[in-house]
Amino acid sequence: MGKLKIGVIGCGSIAQHRHLPEYAFNKEVELTAVCDLNEARAKEVAEKYGVQAYINYEELLNSADVDAVSVCTPNYLHASISIAALNAGKHVLCEKPMATSKEEAEAMIEAASKSGKKLMIAHNQRFVKSHQKARQLIENGEIGKIYSFRTAFGHGGPEGWSVEGKEGWFFQKEKAFVGAMGDLGVHKTDLLRYVLGEEIVEVGAFVETSAKDFADVDDNAVCVLKTESGIVGTLAASWAYVGKEDNSTIIYGEKAVLRLEEDPNYSLVVQYANGEVVNYELGKIQSNEEGGQQNSHVVEQFVDAVLNDKEPLVTGEEGMKSLAVILAALESNETKTITQI
Structure with a gap:
């Protein structure tokens, strides 16, 4: 298998300080796309990393060359975007809190199970x-x-x-x-x-x-x-x-x-x-x-789980609990x- 192709949905602080730099640093990953409702922000981040910019996450899921996505959006969108990505056959690393209700969390876990794709929640304190x-x-x-x-x-x-x-x-x-x-x-x-x-x-x-x-x-x-x-x-x-x-x-x-x-x-x-x-x-x-540029180990654990078909260290079930x-x-x-x- 070649490099894991990654799209990052949501280009706010957590994406800019953690997800994007950590993916960029990871030798097994190729960043291919970013998405943000704020077009200027999406373009600026895309330019920095030399990737495609999207404003619509569904378009990214349909047309971008991605195997997996990080969901770094406001909390209320975590579930709907994660479920759409899993249904589109993408692995998902979702920021915490994973959802806004038990029902949403259960729906995310079910989507992961149905699609056979990995769902990991970015709880970095375990690392x-x-x-x-x-x-x-x-x-x-x-x-x-x-x-x-x-x-x-x-x-x-x-x-x-x-x-x-x-x-x-x-x-x-x-x-x-x-x-x-x-x-x-x-x-x-x-x-x-x-x-x-x-x-x-x-x-x-x-x-x-x-x-x-x-x-x-x-x-x-x-x-x-x-x-x-x-x-x-x-x-x-x-x-x-x-x-x-x-x-x-x-x-x-x-x-x-x-x-x-x-x-x-x-x-x-x-x-x-x-x-x-x-x-x-x-x-x-x-x-x-400290600018948050240290390695949180979340991205590397997610990449490892996908590439080596392992259970993520923080599963959807863990995130839900x-x-x-x-x-x-x-x-x-x-x-x-x-x-x-």
């Missing part, structure tokens, strides 16, 4: 070295029984780095469906499920719009989560953290505490009950602050009750 190491330590029993956790993902908000600033779709409920919880919170629900090796079964949440008076989506959310074995903890997602981005997770176990992405020098610090401390330098987590926690948080906030998943 962070410190997170992988933490999962391994927990799996090996080195931390003992896990009691609790707290995780946060917050920064000053997408207006600082998205292509359209405050006018962008991130802040419009009909396009984004959910704000900081969908942008950042879903990353952390995916991370917790991955690191703890358990499903989250109950959620209590406060989901507020308190910092962005121009937005009609949430910008601050705090959730209490409970897993199937009874581990309880908190998740905070915010677009209102001035100063440094927070992307940290702390896991409290019987034999040790794991501190992930909290210390500026060590991406994982393990504090054992006997007083011993082990510091791991495992490379920095990605952040938007991480989305389910966010949907439950929204329901909990609406009903003012603990929501079961």
Whole structure:
């Protein structure tokens, strides 16, 4: 098989900072097409990468020379475009959150299954070295029984780095469906499920719009989560953290505490009950602050899954389970009750 021919649908920040550079860097890939409703943006990006520009994604799917696509559009279009691409016989890498409802997510999974094509969701926190190491330590029993956790993902908000600033779709409920919880919170629900090796079964949440008076989506959310074995903890997602981005997770176990992405020098610090401390330098987590040009490993994992006919590391089913926690948080906030998943 020759190089994998890729089309990128949606040319906003995530495409420009992650998908396009990572595809361009990958030796097994040939970028052939890009698409954006904003014609000037589509043309500019197409010119930069020497590929064909489209304004209509259906036209790209029908006429472009592509084997697979990245879907980097506003959230409300993820499902319809992914399903159209799968039905057109293309493999799909879809940005998170994969969809805006369980029904949409199920329809995407069904389309992938019917077409026999790969569907991967771009949850990049699973590929962070410190997170992988933490999962391994927990799996090996080195931390003992896990009691609790707290995780946060917050920064000053997408207006600082998205292509359209405050006018962008991130802040419009009909396009984004959910704000900081969908942008950042879903990353952390995916991370917790991955690191703890358990499903989250109950959620209590406060989901507020308190910092962005121009937005009609949430910008601050705090959730209490409970897993199937009874581990309880908190998740905070915010677009209102001035100063440094927070992307940290702390896991409290019987034999040790794991501190992930909290210390500026060590991406994982393990504090054992006997007083011993082990510091791991495992490379920095990605952040938007650094221009986001580091490799997120999402693209290379997707390309590998397609070329070597392997199950993607974050399947549609996995994406749906991480989305389910966010949907439950929204329901909990609406009903003012603990929501079961």
